[in-house]
Amino acid sequence: MTPLNNAAIDARRIAATPRGIGIGFPIYAERALNAELWDVEGRRYIDFGSGIAVLNTGHRHPRVVEAIRAQLDRFTHTAYQVVPYESVVSLAERLNKLTPGTHAKKTAFFTTGAEAVENAIKIARAATRRPGVIALGGGFHGRTFMGMALTGKVVPYKTGFGPFPGSIFHVPAPIALHGVSVEDSLRAIDRLFKADIEPEQVAAMILEPVQGEGGFYAAPPEFMRALRRICDSYGILLIADEIQTGFGRTGKWFAMEHYDVVPDLMTMAKSLAGGTPLSAVCGSASIMDAPAPGGLGGTYAANALAIASAHAVLDVIEEEKLCERAQVLGDRLKARLEGLRARVPQISDVRGLGAMVAVEFADAHGAPDPEFTKQVQARARDAGLLLLTCGVHANVVRFLFPLTIEDAVLEEGLGILAAALQA
Numbered sequence: 001m002t003p004l005n006n007a008a009i010d011a012r013r014i015a016a017t018p019r020g021i022g023i024g025f026p027i028y029a030e031r032a033l034n035a036e037l038w039d040v041e042g043r044r045y046i047d048f049g050s051g052i053a054v055l056n057t058g059h060r061h062p063r064v065v066e067a068i069r070a071q072l073d074r075f076t077h078t079a080y081q082v083v084p085y086e087s088v089v090s091l092a093e094r095l096n097k098l099t100p101g102t103h104a105k106k107t108a109f110f111t112t113g114a115e116a117v118e119n120a121i122k123i124a125r126a127a128t129r130r131p132g133v134i135a136l137g138g139g140f141h142g143r144t145f146m147g148m149a150l151t152g153k154v155v156p157y158k159t160g161f162g163p164f165p166g167s168i169f170h171v172p173a174p175i176a177l178h179g180v181s182v183e184d185s186l187r188a189i190d191r192l193f194k195a196d197i198e199p200e201q202v203a204a205m206i207l208e209p210v211q212g213e214g215g216f217y218a219a220p221p222e223f224m225r226a227l228r229r230i231c232d233s234y235g236i237l238l239i240a241d242e243i244q245t246g247f248g249r250t251g252k253w254f255a256m257e258h259y260d261v262v263p264d265l266m267t268m269a270k271s272l273a274g275g276t277p278l279s280a281v282c283g284s285a286s287i288m289d290a291p292a293p294g295g296l297g298g299t300y301a302a303n304a305l306a307i308a309s310a311h312a313v314l315d316v317i318e319e320e321k322l323c324e325r326a327q328v329l330g331d332r333l334k335a336r337l338e339g340l341r342a343r344v345p346q347i348s349d350v351r352g353l354g355a356m357v358a359v360e361f362a363d364a365h366g367a368p369d370p371e372f373t374k375q376v377q378a379r380a381r382d383a384g385l386l387l388l389t390c391g392v393h394a395n396v397v398r399f400l401f402p403l404t405i406e407d408a409v410l411e412e413g414l415g416i417l418a419a420a421l422q423a
């Protein structure tokens, strides 16, 4: 048998699967461990993307593998809503305690991040009996119809897929770097209430505390406080989408802990379950109980293997002190990037909360530089480092390496990055 090679599989992929599923790197995974991945040709890569923020605890953490194995020996699927199991109840109890706020909370589990977002909006509408939802420009909330409607970036997520669900409104995200102040964003909300929808018809405002796909921009604390005030004065629910920011990435369990604001509902997914599909909505008990029995659920919601994996993930984050580790790793990365600024004039910004760090590139005129960003990504890949980009202008490299990454592997990756930036 001829050994598998990337080019041959890629030719088959192009013939057998639609182009709409865009591929980041045409290398085919064979195996992975912690922050390293090997392709079918035996080439090793350092993985600074973690399957898009899913592997805060690394590829195949032994505790996660063991938990999934143990569950495999018991049962894989009963459909939780047909025959439930205790591990879901105890995971809900853990998340109710871990999430910001000491009030009574409840948690419902689903499969993907987009599904969590869909359900958060369903719950908010059922609780408030109002239709409207306000989201931010540049925000990303998934690829389902409500996810697309809420997402504030057209290409490639919304192109050709409309019409989208109604009663969804966007205001610009406050990003000082791009000339949008907190006051500008708040004025846009005020204008929305006068021109498009009365606040008493708005069920929820949804935002990522740090925009993920949008470019790793953290919401300013005064903006978050203002949103809370607006929500409280009109009976609007505040939804924090923590799908990308959660589970230690920003140096705390959840990015909302960086703010003195408690959301009414929170969505989570990705690093919740260490590489198995699981998402959740957690929020005030009375709000979560608004939908009638049968209104929430899904065949695979709260899949038993994913729930077992999530328990192990929470144990690992706790025991290996990954929130503290995220801060150390993020500080180290930011210092390295800052040190490169003098030699890489394209670097226009280095930012981040904890290990949720990004570097942004602009050309000599200060305009976003997606070309240079692409070149850096390609050069790093050729040298064995996988980097993800993001940003409405695709001019940002984001760092999402496992928080369990070994120091030596991190250093090796940073060396490749420095070379890719200066080539």
Ligand SMILES: Cc1ncc(COP(=O)(O)O)c(C=O)c1O
Residues within 6 Å of the ligand: 052, 112, 113, 114, 115, 117, 140, 141, 142, 143, 208, 212, 213, 241, 242, 243, 244, 269, 270
């Ligand atoms: C903030 C945010 N919300 C929602 C989603 C959608 O999650 P999924 O791709 O699991 O549906 C993502 C995925 O990148 C995300 O980053």
